[in-house]
Amino acid sequence: MKDSVTGTSTLPYSRIAVIGGGSWGTALASVAARAGRSVTIWARRGDLAAAIDTTQTNPDYLPGVDLPPMRATADLATALKGADAVLLVTPSSTLREMCQALAPHIEAGVPLALCAKGIELGSGLLLSEVAAEELPGHPIGAISGPTFARETALDHPTAATVAFNFHYRDRMNPMTSPAARLALSMSGGGFRPYVSDDLIGVEVGGAVKNVIAIACGMMSGAGFAENTRAALITRGIDEMKSLAEALGGRRETVTGLSGAGDLTLTCSSTTSRNMSLGTQLGQGTPRGDCFDGKPVVVEGEVNARSVVDLARRIRVPMPICETVNAVLHEGADLQSSFNALWTRPIEAEPRALDILLEHPAPTATLGFRTGI
Structure with missing residues (x-):
């Protein structure tokens, strides 16, 4: 050609x-x-x-x-x-x-x-x-x-x-x-x-989206719906952008196919093993019983630990990924972890606007289904 x-x-x-x-x-x-x-x-x-x-x-x-x-x-x-x-x-x-x-x-x-x-x-x-x-x-x-x-x-x-x-x-x-x-x-x-x-931006989008998809699955399995998923996808893209930029990638790459596109697909269907794992965990299924007990490799489960480890080293805040990692690998309770995520201090969405407000109801609880 x-x-x-x-x-x-x-x-x-x-x-x-x-x-x-x-x-x-x-x-x-x-x-x-x-x-x-x-x-x-x-x-x-x-x-x-x-x-x-x-x-x-x-x-x-x-x-x-x-x-x-x-x-x-x-x-x-x-x-x-x-x-x-x-x-x-x-x-x-x-x-x-x-x-x-x-x-x-x-x-x-x-x-x-x-x-x-x-x-x-x-x-x-x-x-x-x-x-x-x-x-x-x-x-x-x-x-x-x-x-x-x-x-x-x-x-x-x-x-x-x-x-x-x-x-x-x-x-x-x-x-x-x-x-x-x-x-x-x-x-x-x-x-x-x-x-x-922009290889860095493309790789970061691919690594982080799997973790965010597990978060979406967890909340979906726990009984929440489209508002919650849209919020996690949007704020998850922001976490992708922050990590990509810190590593030398471009923020706009994350809005493309390998970032926002892949994230939207992965968070939209339990055809994704990441979304499926999160959904089962959100429904209260023990990890060993997920996928009918079969040893299914879920990339986001592995990446949750490595993404968070890297983000901590270079001091990039990634609260959604932190929450997923805590539930998967640190023994944290799913319900209390997502309650803590939702009642963090209130931030500005434009990064240039320097606002951080204490949440007025830091002990509020989300409407999780009973028994989760």
């Missing part, structure tokens, strides 16, 4: 390796394959890889969805051989381990797009910083946005952001940047990518 202003050609990546055979990895592999790319997907389990390879379906994570032609393997070396772009779609908690496993097999300079969302617990590093430590010399970016895997795999109209840091050469010739090339590589059918140079 040629830019009409500069005349510079943007070339898509021809061979894409997708590392991760879960629902989102399979959905992104489908997007790339529909866009005309040669795709190999890696699944940790050999039986799942064989099923995808032979039936062109993923019976475990996207049952009933027919996939476009792609190869599948459980061998990392095979998956990465000849790839000129890599999508890493494994849980955020395993990112460092996965990057170390990729290192011997990935070809020099191949760009890597992270498709999980979070902040590394302990170090406080964004996932792109973790990947950069383990895979020096590779452009590191992210794909993020308001996307449910099944709808994406079914080719419903879907938009997402492809973000990489832009270096000097990228700014001089943005049409040949990894972000532009990968966006073009994934364009086709119903999938519409947008390009961003």
Whole structure:
């Protein structure tokens, strides 16, 4: 594709390796394959890889969805051989381990797009910083946005952001940047990518939105409705903006697909595991009994601790995330924690207006259902 202003050609990546055979990895592999790319997907389990390879379906994570032609393997070396772009779609908690496993097999300079969302617990590093430590010399970016895997795999109209840091050469010739090339590589059918140079802002939005979604679920499960959810979404976006800005990102990025867009989707449906977990906890279900006792990975549960830990270190107030973390990881009571959140001192919404008023009813209680 040629830019009409500069005349510079943007070339898509021809061979894409997708590392991760879960629902989102399979959905992104489908997007790339529909866009005309040669795709190999890696699944940790050999039986799942064989099923995808032979039936062109993923019976475990996207049952009933027919996939476009792609190869599948459980061998990392095979998956990465000849790839000129890599999508890493494994849980955020395993990112460092996965990057170390990729290192011997990935070809020099191949760009890597992270498709999980979070902040590394302990170090406080964004996932792109973790990947950069383990895979020096590779452009590191992210794909993020308001996307449910099944709808994406079914080719419903879907938009997402492809973000990489832009270096000097990228700014001089943005049409040949990894972000532009990968966006073009994934364009086709119903999938519409947008390009961003604010990787920090995109990553922060993705990490924080999962925590806010758990808060929305908790209050929904406890019997509250649209007013409450709208308040949590709006103030949650403000927490995203504050953390992104403190880390060097741009506040306006958080109002886009990877921030406000993703947050709105995740807080609107129990299709989201984050919203679903919060809803079950708000209904009084013990954590061990959520999801019928199955060991379901919920990114926001992990991210609540890492986001709050980072925010405390750099002194960014994030009261909603603090509340969720307290309930999930510090043994706090859900009802009293949200009562405390709602009766904090009254603040101004414009940041420039310096007002902080003691709440007139600091011991007031919200109308929780009995027995929660």
